[in-house]
Amino acid sequence: MNIEETITQVEKIFENVTGNKLSGTEVRHNMNSQIDPLTLLEMRVAELTQVIQDPYLVQKLQPWTPPISVWENEDKIIVRLDIPAVSKEDIDIALRGNLLVISGNRKNLPQDAGFRPRLVEGTFGHFLRSIVLPFEAMTSDISSSLRDGVLEVTLMKHSQAKVKKAPAGAKTPQ
Secondary structure (H helix, E strand, O other): OOHHHHHHHHHHHHHHHHOOOOOOOOOOOOOOOOOOHHHHHHHHHHHHHHHHOOHHHHHHHOOEOOOEEEEEOOOEEEEEEEOOOOOHHHEEEEEEOOEEEEEEEEOOOOOOOOOOOOOOOOOOEEEEEEEEOOOOOOHHHEEEEEEOOEEEEEEEOOOOOOOOOOOOOOOOOO
């Protein structure tokens, strides 16, 4: 990888981490005879280092794991996730054999103009929870609801066909 590709990679990392794109009038990097490529690279790395030390961004980069509760009886399993401020459209529920996978995204509240974050304790971003079920479920056996910030997923258990036992001493047909 040459120096120009390295600078481009650092700039892409910067954009991915911050979510900030350079405006259309700015040049990603200005490689010409007046700018030392190593100096430009050092500047970009310094900018990236400064940005990733921002407490607001550090929280944004941390994974979010919503708390979960699982309840079971003879007929069904109920899974509850506490996911306040997540809309129904931002949730995906999938089955992979006996693995229930719930994923989604909680969007961050927009920043008010003129304010910088000082303390941010609310979690946001992508989340993923996987629960191993004691049986293989069918997608037709799943229902879900989202109310008051709690996602409830209900999975019906399959009723097993009961084998009729012959009474003791009875002959079985051959």
